[in-house]
Amino acid sequence: MQRTEHQALTDRMRLTLDEEQLTNCMRCGFCQTACPTFLETGLEAASPRGRIALMKAVVDGIMEPDESFQAQMDLCLGCRACEPACPSDVKYGQLIEQTREAIAQEKKYSMPVKLARKTFLEGLFPHQGRMKFMGKALKFYQKSGLQKLARSTGAMKMFPEHLQQLEKALPEVSGDGLMDLWRKAGFPVRAEKSSSGAKLLIIPAVGETIARVGMFRGCIMDVMFAETNVNTVRLLRQAGFEVAVPDAQVCCGALHAHSGEMEDAKNLASKNISAFQEAGVDYIASNAGGCGALLKEYDHLMKEDQNPSIRNAAVTFAGQVKDISELLQGIGRPLLHKEQDPKTAAVKVTYQDSCHLRNVMRVQGQPRELMQGIPGVQLCELQGSEVCCGSAGIYNMTQPEMSTDLLDHKMENVEQTGAETIVTSNPGCLLQMKWGIERAGTGEHVRAVHLVDLLSESVILDDKMGL
Known part of the structure; x- marks a missing residue:
């Protein structure tokens, strides 16, 4: 008799899941108060402890991995807020991805x-080429009048309401990537070859060079937020870093890993490891919490690779990955800010943590310290800033109901702060916050920005140095 789909999945899970991590869970429940889906539903099955119990029940043959089991796995945001809360250090993120x-x-x-x-x-x-084409196509849609036509004729009503609102929250796209915008601005850059002969672009530091940083430009970041990438490089070089941009770098693989396509994620990781290794960098800069978290875990992702040199290189790579805030706050030279007009009132800002930046890269204080160092900025802490905003990669498209529930509660807390600016450190979170502003109807007096862009408005930048 042919095996059923459930039987095949059970066998696959027995081969894939880390048995040690499954049995490490003590069922203490500390994870529950950190889990957004448990807080929203109150259901044991919607908590990390509950999901681990379901996984173990399948592996032990007590239950079948039916549609309800798969629905609970899909409902997980993958925010990994449970991991810092766990006294047993259970690697829940690894279990859910497996x-x-x-x-x-x-x-x-x-x-x-x-x-x-x-x-x-x-x-x-x-x-990369196809992503750039998508960026130019999106720019054409926004600039040609097609966007206006789609809205005025009601064509957008063919899509679900949440997608209509997300479309309104899309940023204005330039159609150019980091290096296109950099060259057009006339900023300094020189071309080199990596050790394998691959193209490598070098942007000199302002003043004495502290270290060479590899810029991870990302895929979504370099299409929808290319100007943020430009500002990232400007801040890095102002802080004393020489910036290397390997042309051979590719997507980090986070969306693939979160979607269960682990082999594709590993292939992308291998390419990135080689590209940055050949660039001879001291650090690898990320300005996207979701990307940075997976880059930081390339050592785990590649631990079973048959090539020892790749495994060793992955460990080195993971140790070099730093969020932009870590580089600016703890390693680079202090940034100089423009003086505030004493007649101007302080601007209230609040900060929404990127889940993966906080829970995986364990970066919390540095972004806040950077904001507090800006003259004329008053940081108003956001209640529940550690709770996921509901973006979670493509979660806001695959699980719109839970995503909007989380987002609406988030915007209620934002209103309590009285902030005029919502700051975050991840493109998905930034889009989600823009969507939240759209849903709340507060666009006239509230904006959402990336931390890098907020800093670049205040920091004194000497971009022509090095020409």
């Missing part, structure tokens, strides 16, 4: 879902 990998390999997806996964995960994100 489970999703098993599901992805055995699940019979519908044709539209198969097409979407193949188009985006295989056909788009791993290819």
